[in-house]
Each structure stands twice: as structure tokens, then as C-alpha cells.
Amino acid sequence: MIADSNALRDPSLKDYFLRSRKNGILLADTTLIEMWKRSALFTSKNSLLIASQFLDRVFVLKKTHEVLELDITNEEQANLLIDYQATVELRAVCHDLMTLPEPPLLRSFMAEKEEMAKHYISELHVQTTDLEAALVDVTKQFKPDQIKQLRTGEGVTEQTKRILFQLWRDTTAQFIVDNGVPHHEKGTLFKDVLGQLPARYSLCMLIYYVLWVQKGRQTGQQHLRLNDIIDMQIAAMSTYFNGMLSRDALAFNTSRAVRAVLANHGAFVGKDWMIEQAQT
Secondary structure (H helix, E strand, O other), rough: EHHHOHHHOOOHHHHHHHHHOOOOOEEEHHHHHHOOOOHHHHHHHHOOOOHHEEEEEEEEEEOOOHOOOOHHHHHHHHHHHEHHHHHHHHHHHHHHHHHOOOOHHHHHHHHHHHHHHHHHHHHHHHHHHOOOHHHHHHHHHOOOHHHHHHOOOOOOOOOHHHHHHHHHHHHHEEEEEEHOOOOOOOOOOHHOOOOOOHHHHHHHHHHHHHHHHHOOOOOOOOHHHHHHHHHHHOOOOOOOOOEEEEEOHHHHHHHHHHHHHHOOOOOOOOOOOOOOOOOO
């Protein structure tokens, strides 16, 4: 399962590892960025304390831009999303973080990671600048009674569903263009691109919009949008695996909803994690 920064610090993570030797976690690059963006050395020691006890079951995913072209249609192909070199590096860092006395090069290494994370976050801030305006703009495509349907989840008409589906298609196409992802041949069916991350991330953002409507369409919360975008990226990646470990309701609920929608459209999603008895 994919674990976000909240899950890494949750004491129940250790219980998850102990339930079965098959249970492992995957960390997105954005989860590591969140960990390193401030006081990287101190934060990493605290965040990776539990995971460091099960290093052979901790993996790092490839960066988002490295996997946009991949068409993942089965469990075996999902392994292509794992960055094994970054995994080896993180395991070594975990070992050093828990070692006393502190290895001599660790502090400078973590300082470099912190600078890199700050640069990434500053770039991501640019992407969030127009997010609230985009949320408001999308609302214009719905009539007042349709907004009520989205807000309450009751009596959602076929016309409203068609608008949502078209938004999903359009945002996927725009994402592909904006990020320079090679286009599919003309005539490619939408169902044939559901194995790619652009379609899954776009679906996450669509569900994010619906949840925004259900929460009252609040604006003026730009400071929260950055974390939301990171959560949506992680939720999209979680669809290829067994789900998402998170204490964040938005991220967890989005992951579950996206998995359900994709499965309903016949797309590959990882098997839902089932609780197994702890092994002695």
C-alpha cells in the first residue's frame, strides 16, 4: 500500500507491518518532499522511525513525470512504477538516521535534500495559484439544481453524470497536452487510456471538485491547496496498488472513490488490502 506522511507517523503502521510479512509500503516522491521541506534531518528521523524497522518492505516510487507514459494494465506492470535505485538510497538513509553516533556526512546530505525539497515546493506553488479560480470556473458548467445534486449526492441525473464524465475526458486530454505526454492515435477510446496516470490524476481532481462542492465551495484557502494537490497525486498512484494508508480523510476517501470508478469502467486497479492475521 502507499503510505503518506501522516501514515508514516501513525503507531498503527507498525501493526500493519506485523500483521503479515507480505505487508509493505510504497512512498511517493512527494511524500519524501513533504518530509524534507523543513528541518529535514529531524523530521526524517521521526517520520521514518517505524518504517526503518522493516526496511526490506519499504519501497520508493518513481517521480510522477517519469511514469506519465506508462500504460499499467496488470499487477506485474505496476512494479514498473517502483524506483529500485531510490529505494536502495532511502533504505541506506533510514539506516544512517537511526545510527548513533550520527554518520559524518548525514547532516550535509539531508541539507541537500531540504534545499531540493524547498525548490520543488516553490515550483508546485505556481501550479496551485489558479486552482481555486479553476474550481469556480468548472461550476459554471452546471445548473443550480445540478450543483445541489453534487452537494447532496441525491438524485444525480444522467445529464449531470454526462457532464462529469466529459470533464474527466477533457481534463485528461489537457493534462496530456500540458505535460508533453505522447498523444494516442486518433480514434483511441477513452477506456484505453485509463491505465495511464493522466487519466487517474484527472479523475482524482474531478472527485476533489465534487468534495469541494459538498463542503460548501469555500474559497480563500490557497494555503491548503498545495497539500491537496500532493494528496491527489498520491491517491492517483495508489490505484495501481492495494490502496492508501492515510489519516487524511480527503486523501483516503478520494483514493477509495477513484478506485471504485476505475474498476467500474473495467480499468486495472490493485486488489484492496485485506486484514491478515499477525504471524508469529
